[in-house]
Amino acid sequence: xxxxxxxxxxxxxxxxxxxxxxxxxxxxxxxxxxxxxxxxxxxxxxxxxxxxxxxxxxxxxxxxxxxxxxxxxxxxxxxxxxxxxxxxxxxxxxxxxxxxxxxxxxxxxxxxxxxxxxxxxxxxxxxxxxxxxxxxxxxxxxxxxxxxxxxxxxxxxxxxxxxxxxxxxxxxxxxxxxxxxxxxxxxxxxxxxxxxxxxxxxxxxxxxxxxxxxxxxxxxxxxxxxxxxxxxxxxxxxxxxxxxxxxxxxxxxxxxxxxxxxxxxxxxxxxxxxxxxxxxxxxxxxxxxxxxxxxxxxxxxxxxxxxxxx
Amino acid sequence: xxxxxxxxxxxxxxxxxxxxxxxxxxxxxxxxxxxxxxxxxxxxxxxxxxxxxxxxxxxxxxxxxxxxxxxxxxxxxxxxxxxxxxxxxxxxxxxxxxxxxxxxxxxxxxxxxxxxxxxxxxxxxxxxxxxxxxxxxxxxxxxxxxxxxxxxxxxxxxxxxxxxxxxxxxxxxxxxxxxxxxxxxxxxxxxxxxxxxxxxxxxxxxx
Numbered sequence: 001x002x003x004x005x006x007x008x009x010x011x012x013x014x015x016x017x018x019x020x021x022x023x024x025x026x027x028x029x030x031x032x033x034x035x036x037x038x039x040x041x042x043x044x045x046x047x048x049x050x051x052x053x054x055x056x057x058x059x060x061x062x063x064x065x066x067x068x069x070x071x072x073x074x075x076x077x078x079x080x081x082x083x084x085x086x087x088x089x090x091x092x093x094x095x096x097x098x099x100x101x102x103x104x105x106x107x108x109x110x111x112x113x114x115x116x117x118x119x120x121x122x123x124x125x126x127x128x129x130x131x132x133x134x135x136x137x138x139x140x141x142x143x144x145x146x147x148x149x150x151x152x153x154x155x156x157x158x159x160x161x162x163x164x165x166x167x168x169x170x171x172x173x174x175x176x177x178x179x180x181x182x183x184x185x186x187x188x189x190x191x192x193x194x195x196x197x198x199x200x201x202x203x204x205x206x207x208x209x210x211x212x213x214x215x216x217x218x219x220x221x222x223x224x225x226x227x228x229x230x231x232x233x234x235x236x237x238x239x240x241x242x243x244x245x246x247x248x249x250x251x252x253x254x255x256x257x258x259x260x261x262x263x264x265x266x267x268x269x270x271x272x273x274x275x276x277x278x279x280x281x282x283x284x285x286x287x288x289x290x291x292x293x294x295x296x297x298x299x300x301x302x303x304x305x306x307x308x309x310x
Numbered sequence: 311x312x313x314x315x316x317x318x319x320x321x322x323x324x325x326x327x328x329x330x331x332x333x334x335x336x337x338x339x340x341x342x343x344x345x346x347x348x349x350x351x352x353x354x355x356x357x358x359x360x361x362x363x364x365x366x367x368x369x370x371x372x373x374x375x376x377x378x379x380x381x382x383x384x385x386x387x388x389x390x391x392x393x394x395x396x397x398x399x400x401x402x403x404x405x406x407x408x409x410x411x412x413x414x415x416x417x418x419x420x421x422x423x424x425x426x427x428x429x430x431x432x433x434x435x436x437x438x439x440x441x442x443x444x445x446x447x448x449x450x451x452x453x454x455x456x457x458x459x460x461x462x463x464x465x466x467x468x469x470x471x472x473x474x475x476x477x478x479x480x481x482x483x484x485x486x487x488x489x490x491x492x493x494x495x496x497x498x499x500x501x502x503x504x505x506x507x508x509x510x511x512x513x514x515x516x517x
Binding site for chain 1: 349350419426485
């Protein structure tokens with residue numbers, strides 16, 4: 001058997017530790033900079049977004065196909081039929097885009113969308129989406145907890161609620177020419193709901209930048225509430241003291257409450273919420289309490305009458 | 311050419327054309343079903359589509375009489391039975407879609423829907439009311455009942471159409487634009503009947 005003698009390395013040949021790391025840092029910086037110079041400044045719908053899978057938020061259920069996620073949308077800004085957002089959102093401009101975070105905060109700030117994309121590492125989380133119309137999907141979203149953004153502006157003690165205001169421009173969003181809802185679309189959460197680790201500030205789905213019809217360029221996803229509670233195409237986030245009034249509360253105060261938590265025991269006044277049709281499935285499924293997230297969120301509503309606070 | 315009178319041969323041709331046209335919505339659904347073109351939620355699509363055409367055929371059927379009176383085209387009445395039966399046909403498809411595809415014979419849920427959901431509470435009897443009308447649509451049944459009785463019975467179509475429009479109005483989440491169009495057309499068709507009836511009784515009094 002042949003033995004291999006390792007070559008002798010003299011100590012003079014060894015790169016000092018400090019130099020080694022300095023060189024590495026230099027490569028990273030210049031490499032990153034030259035790469036950034038090669039790439040366009042911002043990302044567009046359909047572009048890939050780098051993220052890491054968050055192992056805490058996966059589901060044993062099958063993902064809803066991308067084709068269905070992007071062609072069956074309740075996004076009244078682009079028309080009230082499910083098919084129309086995919087058809088009419090093509091001209092919607094998602095750059096330049098800023099999100100103003102203001103109100104009861106110590107450091108109000110206007111964030112550029114490309115700055116927001118880098119505010120925290122993007123995670124992929126697989127969530128159930130339950131629409132108030134009794135259908136549901138399973139979607140891999142990309143984003144980071146909304147709490148990361150809210151912490152940056154340092155809420156004051158008066159910040160009890162968070163109000164979201166969506167983009168308003170009837171030229172780009174033809175559905176806003178109809179008075180079907182009060183425009184701009186407004187939604188709201190209680191501060192503890194907004195700061196909950198499940199509440200995701202979302203910029204992508206299926207590994208890519210959000211398609212226009214999926215509420216681009218930035219939205220929230222609150223998986224234990226009916227879909228309409230997850231504000232879309234957000235331009236303003238206001239921290240406020242009083243409970244905000246959402247567009248759907250104005251549209252039907254007896255039908256759409258502030259909380260709108262998924263709850264199979266509290267029916268919509270006109271239809272049952274006990275079951276749902278998962279897109280792609282034939283038989284209906286039983287709807288789960290808090291859409292299956294009861295373990296994480298039930299304590300937020302301890303002692304509350306969920307029939308009253310629907 | 312005034313179309314005031316048409317011969318039997320032309321009328322037969324016309325009936326064939328109307329029959330084929332009336333099947334177009336169904337063919338489109340079948341084609342869509344086989345070609346994966348009914349969208350992400352095909353059951354909802356089929357339910358909405360068959361419901362839409364039930365109401366549309368009910369209104370077309372109800373348009374025959376006022377239109378005949380306004381135009382003087384008496385032969386229109388000979389298309390009415392077929393149009394009414396197509397309303398019933400699409401109504402059956404709509405109901406079967408709900409029963410089989412949507413609920414899959416979940417009788418408990420169905421019963422709850424009928425009792426608790428106003429739009430189904432009103433839509434279900436609106437459909438049931440069409441059954442006696444379809445059963446008595448043959449010439450033999452018209453003779454058996456006698457013209458007067460038959461006409462009285464077939465006024466049930468007014469209730470069926472009103473129930474159908476209310477059903478649609480109550481089920482939409484927020485956008486009422488389609489139900490409003492159906493309601494306006496129905497109001498016009500029923501209003502014309504009232505107007506004709508009023509003119510008729512006034513003329514009779516004048517004589």
